[in-house]
Amino acid sequence: MSLQWWREPCQPVDRVARDKAAVRQDQLTKPRGALGRLEEVAIQLAGLQGRERPSLERPWIALFAGDHGVVEEGVSAYPQAVTVEMLRNFVRGGAAISVLARNLDARLEVIDLGTAVPLEPLPGVLHLMLGAGTLNFAREPAMTAAQALLALEAGRESVRRAQQAGSELFIGGEMGIGNTTCAAALACGLLGERAVTLVGPGTGLDEKGVAHKAEVIERALALHGEHCADPFEALCRLGGFEVAALAGAYLACAQKGMVALVDGFICSVAALLAVHLNPQCRDWLLFAHNGAEPGHRRVLAALEAQPLLDLGLRLGEGSGAALAVPLLRQACQLHGEMATFAEAAVSDRPA
Numbered sequence: 001m002s003l004q005w006w007r008e009p010c011q012p013v014d015r016v017a018r019d020k021a022a023v024r025q026d027q028l029t030k031p032r033g034a035l036g037r038l039e040e041v042a043i044q045l046a047g048l049q050g051r052e053r054p055s056l057e058r059p060w061i062a063l064f065a066g067d068h069g070v071v072e073e074g075v076s077a078y079p080q081a082v083t084v085e086m087l088r089n090f091v092r093g094g095a096a097i098s099v100l101a102r103n104l105d106a107r108l109e110v111i112d113l114g115t116a117v118p119l120e121p122l123p124g125v126l127h128l129m130l131g132a133g134t135l136n137f138a139r140e141p142a143m144t145a146a147q148a149l150l151a152l153e154a155g156r157e158s159v160r161r162a163q164q165a166g167s168e169l170f171i172g173g174e175m176g177i178g179n180t181t182c183a184a185a186l187a188c189g190l191l192g193e194r195a196v197t198l199v200g201p202g203t204g205l206d207e208k209g210v211a212h213k214a215e216v217i218e219r220a221l222a223l224h225g226e227h228c229a230d231p232f233e234a235l236c237r238l239g240g241f242e243v244a245a246l247a248g249a250y251l252a253c254a255q256k257g258m259v260a261l262v263d264g265f266i267c268s269v270a271a272l273l274a275v276h277l278n279p280q281c282r283d284w285l286l287f288a289h290n291g292a293e294p295g296h297r298r299v300l301a302a303l304e305a306q307p308l309l310d311l312g313l314r315l316g317e318g319s320g321a322a323l324a325v326p327l328l329r330q331a332c333q334l335h336g337e338m339a340t341f342a343e344a345a346v347s348d349r350p351a
Contacts, residue, residue, distance in 0.1 A: 003149065004232075005156070010254035010280035018047030021054075027340040027348075037308065041286070041328060042335035048259050048284060049168070053336035056259070056329050059106040059169040060162035061318050062249060063090060063097060064155070066241030067116040067133030068178030069142065070220070075181045075213045077204040080133070083177050084119040087112060090175075091124040096315055097173055100322035107165060109158060113151060113241035128154055130241050133176075137185065138220045141237045143244075148232065151241045155248030163256055169325070170260045172249050172267055173318025174242040177203075182240040183269040184295050185217045189228035189238050190276055191302055195221065198295030200265075231276035239273070246270035247277065254281035261328070263321040264291040264313060268299045275303060286328075288321040289313055 021043045026032055033039065045054035065087055067080050089095045090110050093102070101108040111126045112119065116133040130150050134142040143151075155172070162170050176182075180202035187198050195217035201210055220238060221228075228234040235244055247270045253260040254274075262271045262285050275282050282303070289309035290296060300307060308327055313320045341348040 006152065006248070006251045006277045008255055010278065010284065011257035013047040013283050014050035015047065017050050017052055018043055020052040021046030021335065024052060024340070025335065027342070028338045029341055029344050029346050030338070035334060037306070038331040038334060041308070041331045044286070045259065045328070045332060054332050055336070056169045056325065056332060058165060058167045059104055059171060059325055060109070060165065060167035061097065061101050061106050061171045061173060061322065062109045062111060062158040062162070063173040063175060063318060064111050064113055064242035064245040065115065065175040066113040066130070067176055068182050068240050069134050069136035070138055070181050070216065071178040072136055073138050073216045075216055076178050076202060077209065078177050080116040080177045083175060084115050084117045086175050087115070087119065087122060087125060091122050095317060096319045097317040097322060100319060104322060104325055106322070107167070109161070111154060111158065111245065113154060113245060134240055137182070137224070137238050138216050141224070142182070142239055143236055143241070145236055147241070148236045148239065148244050151244030152248035155245035155250070156252040158245070159249050159252035159256060159258060163258060168259065170249060170253050170258050171263065171318045171321040172246045172260070172270070173263060173321070174246060174266045174316055176240060176242050179240055179242065179266050180293060181213055181217065182238065182243060183266045185220050185238045186234060186243065187269045187272060187295055187299055188217060188221055189225065189234045190231060190272055191298070193298065194218070198298055200294040202293070231273055235273060242266070243270045243273065247274040250274040250285060251278055251281050254278070254284035258284070260285050261321045261324060262287045263318045264289065264316055265293040265296040265299065266316060267318070267321070268296060268303065268305070272299055272303060288324040291320065
């Protein structure tokens with residue numbers, strides 16, 4: 001295995017299939033462009049899947065969990081015990097993403113990358129334990145290079161399992177108290193931004209808490225900033241296990257030719273990292289929604305992304321992406337099942 005496997009080429013977009021899909025859209029019984037973004041998405045998916053009529057069967061949802069040492073700086077409204085408590089909730093079926101996965105008939109894979117609070121083996125959870133969470137990046141690098149490589153590989157392996165299961169869509173989700181702080185810090189490092197432009201309340205900090213969170217991130221940027229020109233080094237210094245795994249999954253999707261649907265702020269920062277590691281992967285990323293965390297819009301703008309939904313979501317877990325799946329499926333069904341003007345014997349407008 002190459003230590004920098006993410007640099008390997010990504011699958012190209014099938015321009016022939018994309019062009020055929022565009023021609024078909026122009027022949028369907030509706031004014032051209034009347035279905036707006038749904039038309040664009042169907043054509044985009046056709047190019048990615050290499051067929052004129054795309055589909056999204058057997059979606060795969062991988063939820064990556066990990067804790068963050070920076071929580072000891074008082075940047076979260078919740079204790080770290082919540083991470084392991086939510087892992088139990090995921091496998092018992094009580095979390096939002098558990099409900100959504102059932103309704104989508106999607107496979108939900110839960111991967112424990114390393115929690116601060118000890119956790120018993122849970123049936124249905126893959127326990128990788130890369131460490132008891134990351135270290136406090138306000139004082140030292142968050143993880144070693146070896147840990148970062150293992151986390152990236154965890155995402156890659158999840159995509160491999162998804163592909164073996166015949167999935168046509170990959171959704172990454174995340175859980176980890178403190179991960180909005182990690183995501184904001186990493187985004188600042190990658191984009192050269194000040195913390196105040198990206199930091200937000202996360203799970204519910206008040207104004208004073210947000211200001212403190214920004215100050216902690218600024219201290220971390222002062223400590224690590226000169227190393228952030230290299231995205232892998234930025235990950236090691238400011239990232240989290242679950243962010244690394246998500247980035248690894250998005251890169252693997254692009255290399256294996258699987259569409260990835262990106263969730264909210266943390267997942268979008270992981271996508272930003274993936275694009276910095278290998279810009280070719282951008283074509284394979286669809287963005288589900290514009291979340292309520294203030295930094296999300298800035299990250300989406302940096303990725304030139306047009307999210308499908310804007311519902312004020314800030315839950316994470318992959319929930320926003322799961323909510324967008326029915327919309328994507330309907331885009332595919334409209335594209336594939338509507339009649340053309342010729343098939344329906346309906347008069348088209350003059351050429």
